[in-house]
Amino acid sequence: MGMRFAGRLTDRFGSARVITPAAVVTALAVIPPGYAPTLPLLIASLFLYGVVNASLDVSMNAHGVEVERACGRPLMSGFHGMYSVGGLLGAGVGGLFAWFGAGAGPTLATTGVTLALACLLAGRHLLPPAPTVRENPPPRTRRTGWIILIGVVAFAGLVGEGAAVDWTAVYLFEDLHASQGVAALGFAAFSTAMTVGRLAGDRLALRFGPVRLVRVSGLLAAVSLGAALLVGQVPAAVAGFTLFGLGLATIVPQVFSAAGNHDPEHAGASIAQVATIGYAGLVAGPALIGGAAEIVGLPAALGIPVLLAAFMSASAGALRPPR
Numbered sequence: 341m342g343m344r345f346a347g348r349l350t351d352r353f354g355s356a357r358v359i360t361p362a363a364v365v366t367a368l369a370v371i372p373p374g375y376a377p378t379l380p381l382l383i384a385s386l387f388l389y390g391v392v393n394a395s396l397d398v399s400m401n402a403h404g405v406e407v408e409r410a411c412g413r414p415l416m417s418g419f420h421g422m423y424s425v426g427g428l429l430g431a432g433v434g435g436l437f438a439w440f441g442a443g444a445g446p447t448l449a450t451t452g453v454t455l456a457l458a459c460l461l462a463g464r465h466l467l468p469p470a471p472t473v474r475e476n477p478p479p480r481t482r483r484t485g486w487i488i489l490i491g492v493v494a495f496a497g498l499v500g501e502g503a504a505v506d507w508t509a510v511y512l513f514e515d516l517h518a519s520q521g522v523a524a525l526g527f528a529a530f531s532t533a534m535t536v537g538r539l540a541g542d543r544l545a546l547r548f549g550p551v552r553l554v555r556v557s558g559l560l561a562a563v564s565l566g567a568a569l570l571v572g573q574v575p576a577a578v579a580g581f582t583l584f585g586l587g588l589a590t591i592v593p594q595v596f597s598a599a600g601n602h603d604p605e606h607a608g609a610s611i612a613q614v615a616t617i618g619y620a621g622l623v624a625g626p627a628l629i630g631g632a633a634e635i636v637g638l639p640a641a642l643g644i645p646v647l648l649a650a651f652m653s654a655s656a657g658a659l660r661p662p663r
Contacts, residue, residue: 342394343619347612349395355403355608360463362396367455369393374448397615402607405600406467414550416597417541417590424535486602487613489658490595493554494618496648497591499625500561500584503645504530506626508581511638518574526578530585537589550594550659558653561587566646569639584645591652592618598659 350358369389376382404419430451437447508530513523545553561584568580599614600607625645632641 342391343398343612343616346395346398347606347609350399350402350608350612351606354469355399355406356466356469358395358399359403359466360459362392362399363459363463364456365392366396367452367459369452370448370455371445371452374443374445394612394615398608398612401596401611401615402600403466405597405604405607405611408597409601409604410467414542414545414597417538417545417593420593420596421535421538421541421589424531424538428531428535486658487599487610488617489655490598491614491617493652493655493658494592494595494614495621496652497588497595498618498621499628499648500588500645501534501592502622502625503629503642504581504585504588507629507633507638507642511642512574512577515638516572516574516577518577522574522578526581529578529582533582533585534589537586538593541590541593544590545594550598551656553656554591554594554659555653555656557587557590558649558651558656559587562646562649562653565642565649569642569646572639584649587649594659 366389369385369392372385373382373389376385400419401416404416408415433451434447437450504527508527509523512518512526513520518526541553548556564580564583564587568576568584571577571580595614595618596611599610603610629638629641629644632644635641
């Protein structure tokens with residue numbers, strides 16, 4: 341729901357004016373869920389966090405596109421790589437606080453305040469904002485067929501990410517009878533491969549271009565996970581999920597970069613529309629696969645991300661940069 345307003349807010353005031361306050365408020369918004377005394381208050385505080393995080397998500401991706409244009413080379417994959425690094429660090433911080441017996445409140449309060457201060461410092465190094473704020477917001481961008489297409493590509497990629505997050509360990513443990521430690525290793529390998537792939541993605545995009553990169557990446561994701569499911573052995577599954585993460589790593593960053601560059605005047609609105617479609621995959625994907633697994637079994641249900649990865653490869657031409 342926050343995406344509905346985040347794009348117009350970014351386009352009206354400029355990404356540089358939105359990103360720092362959005363980042364600080366998002367960092368501090370993680371604190372109330374840790375102290376919510378009842379379930380309704382917990383839900384309300386998480387809803388608020390989602391709304392403010394939407395403004396940060398859109399504005400920082402729009403600013404990333406501006407930085408790419410200023411530098412004249414791909415950078416978006418590396419920015420998304422830091423998102424993956426943040427996920428790994430967040431898990432480590434949570435585990436460390438839990439080891440010392442700290443509850444959710446102190447953990448989130450310490451993390452939120454620290455991140456808010458870091459965002460204030462980082463905000464000083466953003467590109468200068470436009471000299472004036474627009475008195476009137478730009479006309480609303482229509483959800484064109486092209487926007488819908490690349491939004492569906494993002495949807496497909498995020499279904500794959502959500503599937504790996506929720507079902508990798510379950511598949512290894514329940515279907516392949518791996519130990520709990522090995523089952524956890526499968527998701528760790530996927531996450532590490534995602535991070536490495538995103539940090540290397542900008543060099544690959546510069547060398548091969550976004551279309552060829554997404555075409556090969558989608559093919560790698562489809563073939564690796566498909567082959568692992570067909571073999572049905574633990575080593576093959578761990579290797580398959582690793583290569584699946586490597587294949588998915590660069591696709592969503594290239595989609596956001598393409599959305600922001602397609603119409604720079606409406607970069608925020610375009611990114612918001614693509615993100616709204618794409619993030620639905622992160623929410624719906626695990627449930628979709630879980631429902632399919634009840635009918636045909638989990639190995640067959642994991643064929644859904646395989647087909648979606650093949651679709652991303654076939655749709656790569658939509659990411660061709662505008663002249």
